[in-house]
Amino acid sequence: MRLTLHTDYALRLLMHLAVTPGRLVTITEVAEAFAISRNHLVKVAHELGKAGFVETMRGRGGGLRLARPPEKIVIGDVVRAMEEDFRIVECFDREANTCCIAPACRLKRLLRDALEAWAAVLDDATLADLAAKPAPLRRLLALTA
Template identity: 45%
Template structure:
């Protein structure tokens, strides 16, 4: 599955904000654009959408900036991807709302892809932003912050098992 650029940028922004949560200086769009390697105009669109969805809080003007609207443990990765990703690959077959595809009645590909997409989102529903940033020293070095100061991450299963103290 190919992740859209919008989802990629949204996750970078959320991870950056999570690593810097609790700092006293505001997080500026310019700082985020530089650190996550995104054009400021494209970033503004993503930040606006993340704010509309309730993932980010924004404040305009002097001393303004962006921040997570809640704790990273409350931001479910599956929710972020559902907001930014189309459910199916963009092909003529799946965009064919009128059912004019000659294989429509016999097609087994679409239900298979629907099941795969459901499994993808189900897996991401078991991950939070906290799971991605907490204890991730490499990410902290890249973003110049310190994630999980005084927080405890909830344990998750499988290959994404992480602990924070």
């Protein structure tokens, strides 16, 4: 399983916001801290806003902040909101499946079980868990107190 860059950036942005509570954070600040594309991050922030994970304030003095407490943001929910699909093999898509062994193949069930287990682990974690020890993250992101 591989997450898209979109999801990777979404998780990084949320972690950045979690370790900077009480203030608005700009897209530029986050892009520079992670050395990632500002343009891509704008799209990510927009999607996170539509999904209800962040609040966005436009204009001078604007920025981003978490829309709810970090302990209320489940990582599995974020991943599901950001990823387009979880069809890790062709046979997960009934309409596009052309695999001739699909009716007898046991691999599909094994992969589905693995995907469900992976999702269950993500559902057990919150953003608060990822930001539980903010000092190292703040130091690596060059954030001041």
